[in-house]
Amino acid sequence: MLPNLSNNLKISDKNMSTSHPEEPNIKMDLPKANSTSHTLSLRANFAWAFIGNAIAASCTWLLLVLLTKMGDVEMVGTFSVAQAVITPIGLLLSFKLRVVQVTDAKNDYEFGHYLALRIFTAGAAVLVTLIITFLCYQGQTAIVIVLLAIRYAFISIREVFLAVMQKVERMDKIAISRILQGLLSLTMFGTIFWLSKSL
Helix, strand or coil, X not given: CHHHHHHHXXXXXXXXXXXXXXXXXXXXXXXXXXXXXXXCCHHHHHHHHHHHHHHHHHHHHHHHHHHHHHCXXXXXXXXXXXXXXXXXXXXXXXXXXXXXXXXXXXXXXXXHHHHHHHHHHHHHHHHHHHHHHHHHCCHHHHHHHHHHHHHHHHHHHHHHHHHHHHHCCCHHHHHHHHHHHHHHHHHHHHHXXXXXXXX
């Protein structure tokens, strides 16, 4: 009985091995997860960042020159007061969120999380600015402060989208965005200020 049983087991093992042949080893060229085909080189990113910052800073400087040449001392003082009120509030509530987003290498948080937090902080900055303006300023100065606060709120929200471009090393798109912002701000401010002769 035992020899026959062992022979039957051997025969069944052979049948199983022949009925399920080994699958061929097929090699596939899969795309790499961290593909750098759409990123720029370090030299190109540096050049774009330099050009973007230089043109944006030049537009801001020209805006101040335009204000001093076409306006009076009171207008320059009003604009300076508005900047002095808005800047520390914006820095305090920015939380350096763009730096956190860019350095989130493990993607612990999604884009929606950063966008929601930035909208909340931008709204909080506008609210704090409104309270300070209501308590301390009035007239044209108050209007300029509120308008600039709203403008900086939209700029801070835009930073979340620029952080995405920086994370994938596309400083060219960031530079183009900064250049367009500077040129549009200079053109719109110059046109409205020239027509209205007022801030």
